[in-house]
Amino acid sequence: GSITTPEDAERIVAVRRSSRRLVTIGACATAGGIQGLRNFAGRGSYASTVYAHPEYIATLATSTPIAAHVPVDFELHGCPIDRSQLLEVLTAYLAGRTPRIGGYSVCQECKARGTVCLLVTKGKPCLGPVTRAGCGALCPAVDRACFGCFGPAEVTNTSSLAGRLVADGMAPIDVTRLFRTFNAGAPAFRDEAAAHDPRP
Numbered sequence: 001g002s003i004t005t006p007e008d009a010e011r012i013v014a015v016r017r018s019s020r021r022l023v024t025i026g027a028c029a030t031a032g033g034i035q036g037l038r039n040f041a042g043r044g045s046y047a048s049t050v051y052a053h054p055e056y057i058a059t060l061a062t063s064t065p066i067a068a069h070v071p072v073d074f075e076l077h078g079c080p081i082d083r084s085q086l087l088e089v090l091t092a093y094l095a096g097r098t099p100r101i102g103g104y105s106v107c108q109e110c111k112a113r114g115t116v117c118l119l120v121t122k123g124k125p126c127l128g129p130v131t132r133a134g135c136g137a138l139c140p141a142v143d144r145a146c147f148g149c150f151g152p153a154e155v156t157n158t159s160s161l162a163g164r165l166v167a168d169g170m171a172p173i174d175v176t177r178l179f180r181t182f183n184a185g186a187p188a189f190r191d192e193a194a195a196h197d198p199r200p
Contacts, residue, residue: 001028002035002185004063016070023089024066027079031151032185035063039185065185074099079149079182082134103154105129106146109137118145125165125178130156130188151183158192172196 003009016022027033038046039062047054066072076089085101092099102108106128110117118124118140126145128137132153139146152158162175170178179193 001026002032002063002065003069004035004059006058006060009060009069012066012069021073021093022066022070023074023076023093024072025076025086026081027077027149027151027182029066030075030077030186031183031189032063032065033079033182036065036185037180038063040180063185076101077132077150077183078134082136085134102133104133105153105156106131106133106135106137106140106150109133109135110140113137113141115140118143119164123168125168125170125174127161127178130158130161147181148179148189149182151186152188156188158188159195162192162196166196172198 001008003012024030028035032039043061047057047059051057067075074089076085078085088101089099107117110128113136115137117126117128119126119128124145126140127148128140128146130152131146131148132150134150137146158179162179165175165178166172173196175196176193176198179189179196183189184193
């Protein structure tokens with residue numbers, strides 16, 4: 001998962017030192033995950049809400065992905081990850097090759113399964129154009145707009161999508177909230193959320 005405590009930071013250094021390859025698995029490990037949402041609030045402001053005795057909780061100032069602390073050989077995105085992608089990573093490393101996992105967007109998966117674009121046809125605030133594929137476009141297939149659980153695609157234009165959402169009537173604070181979910185700490189999503197956050 002993400003690095004949130006001093007013990008986490010020490011442990012990941014030890015893990016890296018004793019590992020030939022280090023693969024981070026899931027949104028928490030690759031982008032800070034849900035724990036990363038506390039980075040956008042005052043230090044300790046969520047602890048009293050989550051824990052009965054927050055005085056016993058010792059955390060770092062921020063929750064960060066593993067790559068912020070040690071070199072990572074490969075990042076496997078998603079919340080949850082795709083089991084086929086996990087098998088590809090394991091097989092590739094056992095075979096001595098680089099894993100072949102696409103960095104294209106969820107829109108390509110929607111097209112492949114014949115799912116009609118929810119952003120264009122229904123005006124639903126969908127992160128599919130900027131989100132990394134891997135889920136099989138599961139949410140759009142059941143008429144639910146993508147909410148970015150696989151994080152940003154390799155090449156993405158979040159400002160264009162955010163501009164479209166605002167032009168369609170979405171309030172800037174809602175654009176911020178849309179980008180602050182499972183992968184709020186991923187740079188592309190973090191920066192776009194901040195660009196629309198009206199709070200100081």
